[in-house]
Amino acid sequence: MTTPDFDEIIDRRGTHSSKWDGMETYYGLSPDEGLPMWVADMDFRPPACVTRAVKDYADHGVFGYFGDDSAYREAVGWWMRERHGWQIDTGAVFSTHGLVNGTGLCLQAFTEQGDGVILFTPVYHAFARVIRAAGRRVVECPLALNEGRYEMDFDAYDAQMTGEERLLILCSPHNPGGRVWSAQELKALAAFAQRHDLIVVSDEIHADLLMPGQTHLPMAVACPEIADRLVMMTATTKTFNIAGAHTGNVILHDPALRRRFETVMSAFGISPNAFGMHMATAAYSPEGAAWVDALCAYLDGNRQLFDAGIEKIPGLKSMRLQGTYLAWVDFSGTGMETTEVQRRILKDAKIAVNYGESFGLGGESYQRFNLATPRARVEEAVERMQKAFADLQ
Numbered sequence: 001m002t003t004p005d006f007d008e009i010i011d012r013r014g015t016h017s018s019k020w021d022g023m024e025t026y027y028g029l030s031p032d033e034g035l036p037m038w039v040a041d042m043d044f045r046p047p048a049c050v051t052r053a054v055k056d057y058a059d060h061g062v063f064g065y066f067g068d069d070s071a072y073r074e075a076v077g078w079w080m081r082e083r084h085g086w087q088i089d090t091g092a093v094f095s096t097h098g099l100v101n102g103t104g105l106c107l108q109a110f111t112e113q114g115d116g117v118i119l120f121t122p123v124y125h126a127f128a129r130v131i132r133a134a135g136r137r138v139v140e141c142p143l144a145l146n147e148g149r150y151e152m153d154f155d156a157y158d159a160q161m162t163g164e165e166r167l168l169i170l171c172s173p174h175n176p177g178g179r180v181w182s183a184q185e186l187k188a189l190a191a192f193a194q195r196h197d198l199i200v201v202s203d204e205i206h207a208d209l210l211m212p213g214q215t216h217l218p219m220a221v222a223c224p225e226i227a228d229r230l231v232m233m234t235a236t237t238k239t240f241n242i243a244g245a246h247t248g249n250v251i252l253h254d255p256a257l258r259r260r261f262e263t264v265m266s267a268f269g270i271s272p273n274a275f276g277m278h279m280a281t282a283a284y285s286p287e288g289a290a291w292v293d294a295l296c297a298y299l300d301g302n303r304q305l306f307d308a309g310i311e312k313i314p315g316l317k318s319m320r321l322q323g324t325y326l327a328w329v330d331f332s333g334t335g336m337e338t339t340e341v342q343r344r345i346l347k348d349a350k351i352a353v354n355y356g357e358s359f360g361l362g363g364e365s366y367q368r369f370n371l372a373t374p375r376a377r378v379e380e381a382v383e384r385m386q387k388a389f390a391d392l393q
């Protein structure tokens with residue numbers, strides 16, 4: 001593998017990039033002067049093996065329906081075993097059009113209209129959107145802050161349950177806040193799900209994006225005791241920056257859950273996206289693995305630079321990420337109204353971030369910054385932020 005050059009500035013303007021070309025629409029920021037640190041994709045090319053796979057497919061030049069997914073299933077099995085110590089039954093893998101799609105399909109398969117669906121907030125905003133759009137109820141279980149990191153508080157959640165909750169969605173590692181959950185925490189969550197008879201959907205899309213010294217533990221490995229109520233969701237898209245391929249996995253080892261899910265897949269006519277399958281199969285390889293190792297080291301450098309620069313601004317606190325590339329910054333120490341914080345970030349620093357309140361209860365004083373961009377841009381963002389909040393220094 002040639003060493004990836006994550007410092008290379010790649011111009012994404014005018015490429016139908018949601019993150020770059022959507023800035024004007026959503027933030028009124030021109031892509032010529034704005035810094036997009038919102039949408040969770042990276043400003044890097046994927047490893048060469050992925051690009052080669054797309055080129056080979058394009059060179060062949062016939063783009064019919066995709067069939068024979070055995071190589072894909074093998075690749076998923078290899079990756080989970082090699083990288084996460086998880087032995088999967090490759091027959092249990094359903095390929096969906098990404099994990100938001102996977103979440104929506106799970107809601108159809110495992111819940112009814114009006115059922116409660118638990119989220120540990122603040123959490124990835126699309127969960128609440130799809131739950132509400134499906135006519136289910138969002139049950140917000142706020143995470144507790146303990147020494148600057150998020151933890152689950154099951155005593156509080158036990159007291160909150162009404163018996164009308166059917167399913168919980170775990171984000172592991174957690175977006176935002178970057179928690180990599182421990183075995184003990186996952187066990188406690190499994191026990192909670194058993195106490196309240198809940199299906200557990202574990203969204204592990206960020207599983208490969210780990211800071212040094214961190215190990216991700218798949219829910220299926222940590223808690224085999226809940227295999228009969230566990231839905232695992234994984235993807236190559238966040239790890240390899242191929243989110244446009246809209247390909248994800250819902251992995252179901254329990255035959256009864258599998259049958260229910262299969263029916264819904266069939267009802268919605270879901271079948272694999274050929275480009276996504278070619279890219280994902282190529283990504284889950286030794287070359288892909290070496291690239292991810294280099295990526296994680298680079299992201300850690302960005303994180304350190306960002307945290308150090310941001311915390312020079314009095315009142316700002318950036319959560320110590322264990323995983324993901326999504327910095328979660330608390331502005332409550334500034335004493336400013338959130339509208340003023342957001343105005344400064346947008347109008348003075350000209351940075352597009354995700355506003356904390358969109359992540360649910362507990363997110364109100366935070367803003368999320370995507371650090372998966374060449375380091376020069378992270379430096380630029382820090383400088384702009386220091387200038388925008390210069391009166392505090």
Ligand SMILES: Cc1ncc(COP(=O)(O)O)c(C=O)c1O
Pocket residue numbers: 040097098099100101124171175203205206235237243246247248
């Ligand atoms: C936790 C989580 N799940 C799912 C997604 C999106 O998944 P997909 O693009 O496969 O729909 C994201 C994107 O940021 C995410 O953070």
